[in-house]
Amino acid sequence: MSAPQATRTTALHAGAWWLWALGLATAASRTTDPLLLGLLVGVAGYVVAARRTEAPWARSYGAFVKLGLVVIAVRLAFAFFLGSPIPGTTLVTLPEVPLPDWAKGVRIGGRVTAEGMVFALYDGLKLATLLICVGAANALANPARLLKSLPGALYEAGVAVVVAMTFAPNLVADVQRLRAARRLRGRPDRGVKALLQVGLPVLEGALERSVALAAAMDARGYGRSAEVPPAVRHLTSVLTLGGLLGICAGTYGLLADSGGGYGVPLLLAGLAAALAGLWLGGRRSVRSRYRPDRWGVRAWLVAGSGIAVAALMIWANDYAPAALHPPAVPLTAPVLPLWPAVSVLVGLLPAFVAPLPSGADRADRGERADRADRAAARGRAPAVDPRMKEPTQ
Numbered sequence: 001m002s003a004p005q006a007t008r009t010t011a012l013h014a015g016a017w018w019l020w021a022l023g024l025a026t027a028a029s030r031t032t033d034p035l036l037l038g039l040l041v042g043v044a045g046y047v048v049a050a051r052r053t054e055a056p057w058a059r060s061y062g063a064f065v066k067l068g069l070v071v072i073a074v075r076l077a078f079a080f081f082l083g084s085p086i087p088g089t090t091l092v093t094l095p096e097v098p099l100p101d102w103a104k105g106v107r108i109g110g111r112v113t114a115e116g117m118v119f120a121l122y123d124g125l126k127l128a129t130l131l132i133c134v135g136a137a138n139a140l141a142n143p144a145r146l147l148k149s150l151p152g153a154l155y156e157a158g159v160a161v162v163v164a165m166t167f168a169p170n171l172v173a174d175v176q177r178l179r180a181a182r183r184l185r186g187r188p189d190r191g192v193k194a195l196l197q198v199g200l201p202v203l204e205g206a207l208e209r210s211v212a213l214a215a216a217m218d219a220r221g222y223g224r225s226a227e228v229p230p231a232v233r234h235l236t237s238v239l240t241l242g243g244l245l246g247i248c249a250g251t252y253g254l255l256a257d258s259g260g261g262y263g264v265p266l267l268l269a270g271l272a273a274a275l276a277g278l279w280l281g282g283r284r285s286v287r288s289r290y291r292p293d294r295w296g297v298r299a300w301l302v303a304g305s306g307i308a309v310a311a312l313m314i315w316a317n318d319y320a321p322a323a324l325h326p327p328a329v330p331l332t333a334p335v336l337p338l339w340p341a342v343s344v345l346v347g348l349l350p351a352f353v354a355p356l357p358s359g360a361d362r363a364d365r366g367e368r369a370d371r372a373d374r375a376a377a378r379g380r381a382p383a384v385d386p387r388m389k390e391p392t393q
Contacts, residue, residue, distance in 0.1 A: 011142060011145065011293070011355065012298055012299055012302060012354050012355055013145070013293045013294070013295050013296075013299040014141035014142050014143070014145040014146035014293070015141075015146065015295075015299075015303070016295070016298075016299035016300075016302040016303040017136075017137050017140040017141040017302065017350075018137045018141055018146070019302075019303035019306050019307065020047075020137075020302050020303055020305060020306030020347070020350055021044070021133045021134060021136050021137035021140075021306065022133070022137070022306065022310075023303075023305070023306025023307045023308070023309050023310040023347070024040055024043065024044055024133045024136070024306055024309055024310075024347055025129075025130050025133040025134065026309075026310035026313070026314070027040060027309045027310050027312075027313035027343075027344065027347075028040050028126060028129040028130055028133060029126070029130065030313045030314055030316075030317040030324060031126075031313065031317070031324035031325065031340070032122040032123070032125075032126055032324070032325050032326065033122075033323075033324055033325070033326055033334050033335075033336070033337070033340075034121070034122060034125055034326075034334050035334050035335075035336040035341075036324065036336065036337070036340055036341065036344060037125050037126060037129045038125075039336075039341060039344050039345075040129050040133070040344055040347070041129055041132050043344060043345065043347040043348055044132055044133055044135075044136040044347070045061075045065075045132075045136075046348060046351055047136065047140070047347070047348065047350050047351045047354075048061050048136050048139050048140060050351040051140060051350060051351060051354045051356070051357060052139050052140055052357065053357040054357070055142070056170055056172075056173040057138055057139065057142070057143060057170075058139045058140070059139070059172055059173055059176070060135060060138050060139055060172050061135050061136060061138070061139035062172075063135070063172045064131055064132055064134065064135025064136075064138070064139075065132055065135065067128075067131055067135075068127075068128030068129070068131045068132050069128065071124055071127050071128045071131065072121070072124035072125060072128050073124075074124075075120050075121075075123060075124030075127070076117065076120050076121060076124060078120070079112075079116055079117055079119070079120030080112055080117065081094070081108065081109065082106070082107065082108060083107075083112070083116050083117075083120060084107070084116070085107065085110060085111055085113070085116070086113050086115045086116035086119060086328070086329060087113065087115070087329065088113040088114055088115030088116065088329055088330075088331060089113055089114040089115065089331065090111050090112070090113055090114075091112045091113060091114055091117065092112050093110070093111050093112070094109035094110060094111075094112060095109050096108065096109040096110040097109055114331055115328045115329045115330075115331050116328075118328045118331060119328040119329075122326075122328065145293055170205075170206070170209065171202065171206070174201070174202045174205050174206075175198060175202060178198045178201050178202065179194075179198065182194065182197075182198070232280055235277075235280060236277050236280040237277075238277075239273045239274070239276050239277030239280065240273075240274060240277030240278065241277075242270070242273050242277075243269075243270045243271065243272070243273030243274025243275070243276070243277055244270065244274055245270065246266050246267065246269050246270020246271075246273060246274075247266075247267060247270035247271060247274060248270075249263075249266045249270070250263045250264065250265070250266035250267025250268070250269075250270055251263070251267060253266060253267075298353050298354060298355065301349060301350075301353045302349070302350040302353065302354055305346050305347055305348075305349035305350060306347060308343070308346050309343055309344060309346050309347045312339075312340070312343035312346070313340060313343060313344075316337070316339060316340045316343065320337070323335075323337040323340065324337065324340060
């Protein structure tokens, strides 16, 4: 009797991961509370640790976290040397450079206050959280599957976006691979000299990938389009452009402190016009999809959790804005508001409902094989794991 086959898990739709991450980013844009922002970063990091794969793009999350720390450091440096004078407790007084009258409101040096530095810290942490949420989407969503799911009208633009999205993950993977190779050869992998010596192989690898991508696109007939009547082309352009303008205006109305009355109608009208334009523009595409990704129940749950976090934070910002924006003047300790914190925890749902990575079952079988080998070496068990097809080596 043969061993039972392992259940084959299907990958989650890439669009669901992006909707979840954009929901967390929208929630981060509605608050400056460092405790809530830290909670959002923790939720995103936990989901990435629980559901990311071993693919090259999945390793870029750490780079986005480091980029967020750099953003915070730069924001604090600008506030220290070039920030506006916010009244409060003086930390240090720098020599101030006199500026002409047309540069009023800008200072170089001068008095640095604790309130100004705390305000800059909150602002930098907010931007860093946005970057980390985008990094979570890059680490979880397969760019190739995301490209395959795009409408036909956006395929060519989607190719450019996906290539740009995969640049940073591939760059990080190349740098890690070359640093590991230098360590194996007994060479230093840190410092400016090592970075310069790694730069040329990384550039060579990027050029090779570009040539291979161009050849693959040419072999697959990239850029072919079907003939459509001129009236359909003009109508498609009008609907798409008008829909995108409506979406931008409606989104601004929703995210701004005022303008919620016209934000929802404009957003809905823009979405309808953009979808109609995409449907008409898809008639020019002659490509086909092999095994298209299905939007199942798990995708709805993952995307819905991110949308729920964003909606609850927007509602909390309208209901109690003071709880989400701790004042820097006067300087007070931030407090974690209860209900906004509970709404952020809704974003943990993908860590439990999303399918496991495709390599998880292989790692589990490898761990069982290692345990069987160790037991066999101690003379307590045979060297063959009965739950595996082949003897362990």
